[in-house]
Amino acid sequence: DVKVTQSSRYLVKRTGEKVFLECVQDMDHENMFWYRQDPGLGLRLIYFSYDVKMKEKGDIPEGYSVSREKKERFSLILESASTNQTSMYLCASSSPGRAEAFFGQGTRLTVV
Amino acid sequence: GESVGLHLPTLSVQEGDNSIINCAYSNSASDYFIWYKQESGKGPQFIIDIRSNMDKRQGQRVTVLLNKTVKHLSLQIAATQPGDSAVYFCADSDPYGGATNKLIFGTGTLLAVQP
Numbered sequence: 395d396v397k398v399t400q401s402s403r404y405l406v407k408r409t410g411e412k413v414f415l416e417c418v419q420d421m422d423h424e425n426m427f428w429y430r431q432d433p434g435l436g437l438r439l440i441y442f443s444y445d446v447k448m449k450e451k452g453d454i455p456e457g458y459s460v461s462r463e464k465k466e467r468f469s470l471i472l473e474s475a476s477t478n479q480t481s482m483y484l485c486a487s488s489s490p491g492r493a494e495a496f497f498g499q500g501t502r503l504t505v506v
Numbered sequence: 507g508e509s510v511g512l513h514l515p516t517l518s519v520q521e522g523d524n525s526i527i528n529c530a531y532s533n534s535a536s537d538y539f540i541w542y543k544q545e546s547g548k549g550p551q552f553i554i555d556i557r558s559n560m561d562k563r564q565g566q567r568v569t570v571l572l573n574k575t576v577k578h579l580s581l582q583i584a585a586t587q588p589g590d591s592a593v594y595f596c597a598d599s600d601p602y603g604g605a606t607n608k609l610i611f612g613t614g615t616l617l618a619v620q621p
Binding site: 398425427429434435436437438439442452484486493494495496497498499500 | 515538540542547548549550551552555595597599608609610611612613614
């Protein structure tokens with residue numbers, strides 16, 4: 395069974411903290427994505443990566459960075475967390491040439 | 507930029523009835539569309555997809571219809587069950603260099619099935 399695993403289901407962090415969200419997939423997928431999900435706004439793409447050490451900005455990259463040192467792992471970094479980054483974060487992966495993406499269960503981040 | 511949107515944010519149906527969830531897209535170059543289902547507390551799960559060279563595709567109890575003339579697609583669920591209660595998203599594939607196929611999501615429709 396395919397699996398995308400996010401390291402935390404719930405996180406509470408303080409304003410200004412550096413936050414790491416980790417995602418691991420076991421499907422040997424080249425493509426990995428980070429989305430945030432907010433009520434009424436759907437899923438918005440933050441960053442994506444199509445290969446190790448490669449990254450591309452999505453629609454809302456401000457305040458975020460990413461790291462992909464290994465094929466199976468894609469990390470989302472909040473350099474200095476702010477309250478407007480309180481959200482559900484979803485990681486996904488896919489194969490090249492296939493649009494179907496597999497999602498993790500999400501990390502609900504609250505910044506206080 | 508392109509957008510994928512939904513006509514109704516909430517849809518309430520009786521158990522056993524058919525459900526129709528609608529979605530509009532703006533990018534004429536979109537070549538692939540996917541419907542996802544997201545249950546409470548879970549990540550989105552793939553339901554069904556359709557390529558732009560098709561008008562209709564059927565799965566188990568689900569049918570997706572694509573109307574390229576008006577840039578509209580719909581998801582039909584037959585004999586809706588309580589387990590179908592979830593948020594449904596349509597997503598549009600934006601080919602990036604032909605490899606990444608990043609998805610652009612709509613805002614979602616909440617389907618509430620009444621017993």
